[in-house]
Structure formats: C-alpha cells, structure tokens
Amino acid sequence: MRARPPLIVLAIALTVLGSAVPAAAGEHRPANGRITFGRFDPALGDFSIWAANPDGTRQQRLTHIPSFFSDWSPNGSRIAFDFADSTGEHLAAMDPDGRQVRQLTFGEGIQEVPKWSPDGRRITFDASPDLPDAPGFHTDIWIMRVNGTDARQLTRGAFDVEPVFSPDGRRIAFGRITGVDAQGFQLEAIYVINTDGTGLRQVVPPLADLEHPDWSPNGAWISFNIGPDQPHAAVMVVHPNGKGLRVLRRSDNRLRLFKPVWSPDGRKFLVGCHDVQADIDKLCVMNANGRYLHAVTATPDPVNFPAWGTHPLTH
Helix, strand or coil, X not given: CCCCCCHHHHHHCCCECCCCCCCCCCCCCCXXXXXXXXXEECCCCEEEEEEXXXXXXXXXXXXXXXXXXXXXXXXXXXXEEEEEECCEEEEEEXXXXXXXXXXXXXXXXXXXXXXXXXXXXXEEEEXXXXXXXXXXXXXXXXXXXXXXXXXXXXXXXXXXXXXXXXXXXXXXXXXXEEEECCCCCEEEEEEEEECCCXXXXXXXXXXXXXXXXXXXCCCCCEXXXXXXXXXXXXXXXXXXXXXXXXXXXXXXXXXXXXXXXXXXXXXXEEEEEEECCCCEEEEEEEECCXXXXXXXXXXXXXXXXXXXXXXXXXX
C-alpha cells in the first residue's frame, strides 16, 4: 500500500478545472499541425522519433538513432530534438520529413529537451558536462541561438530540467529536482526565470513525481503532471504567479496520464496515456478543460515524449 500523498496534493485534488482554460481576448490562434513523439524500436533497443497527424494517422519515422524529446519551430518548418551517441546526449534539428539534419551541440556530456523560443531565434535546453553516472551529476538550464552558437548558462548549482519559454519569450519555466521523499519518489518543483538569468522564483513547491512543465499559448497557465505511478497522478495547471493550482484531469484505472503538451491553438492537450488494460503507453488528446480524453495512437510499441507543431502554411 502506498503512503498518503502530500497534504498540498490532497487539498488541490479536491478542485478540478470545470471549464475550458480561457483564451486571451482577441488573441490569434495558430492552426494545429502534425505531432511528433518517441516510439520504442525493439531492434534499436531505444526510442526514435516519429511524426503523425493529430489523430494518429499518417505515421512517419523521422530518426533511426536513439532519440527522444522533440519540439517544433514556431513556423512549423523545423524540429529540434535530442539524440544519444557514445559521448552522451546532444541536440540537432531537422525538417518535418526527417531530412536536412543538422547537429547543434557537441562534446561529451548531456544536452537535452530542446524548446524553441516564440520568435524562432533561440532554443532552451538542460545540460551537463558530465554523464549521468558521474558523482554529483546534475543539469542546468541553458539558452542558445538556433544554429547552436552563443550558448549561455542561466542556472547553476541545482538540478534543473525540462525548460520551456513563455509565449512572450521573456521567461523560462523549468523543473527543479530537489531530492526524494520517504517512499523514494523524486521530488520536483517548478521555477520561472527571466531569459537573462534574473528573477528566479518558485511557482510550485516540490511534489513527488512532478514532471514536464509546459506553458499555455495564451501565457495564463503552466501545465505539468504528477507521475502515473502516484495514487494522486493527474494533469495539473497553475498560473505563472503560483496561484490557481488545480487538477485538470486525474489519471484513472483505465488511462494513466503523463507529459501533457498544449496544442498550438491552446484548445487541446496531447498527453501520454498508459493503457492499463493493454499495459502499453499510448498518446491521447483531450480538450483544454480536461474533457473528452481519447487515444490517438495504437502501435505495438510504447510511445512517449509528445510534441505538437504549428501548421507551416499558417505563417
């Protein structure tokens, strides 16, 4: 039997977002394009990146090397991704059909989880000069130009992961791993920092199995999830000032949710969903209010690391 969840989670679990996350008045909504995700390849022994329509049709393999997180440029013309080789994990970018691959980071160590800035000029990521088996391993938040130059470190001395730009490009939200709880679950908080490295502040205190912050297209919410192995597993949202923390949708005995990302128009989420009966990780889509959750992939292999691109013809 699992221990009781933290009191803060018990409190916020009583509040579920009952209506759609509101859009800013008169805001422009970009058209939703294709999605990307990692799909496990038994022959490779790891994940590679695939693309598909948002309903899961027209699946296309994009990479043939171990590769994981991906993110679409704002105009939908390029995909940044991380990949593994003998020296660690690095960043590259490619066309939406998997061609014209260009490596962006080099050298030993870890550079992972890339996210484009809204103006398409920069990429943020987390990185370490060490490999994960090194004593004291941790990652910091970095920012660089989209060609891999002018890399700048924004955070130091903590264990910071999974950065994402705010829609105005002025701030970055990220997770900060702070340790483990008494049951051995990883504790992670959400922080926000200005892109010049100033203004660091905590948005959500450390919670067990918190992961994967993402910023809503209208800037009003930061979403994240509590891991599917937790009894209080859920997709959650909070305002960037730390107020309004609430459950958007709980995992249940049918689908266990992880790694939610917003659609470019802000009306839906693409989210990992573990099918309990089939015992396999799929991708699901749900409305921005947490309703109408349904699976869109049904592959024989597990999938993970979802990303949703803007339709390139709208820019």
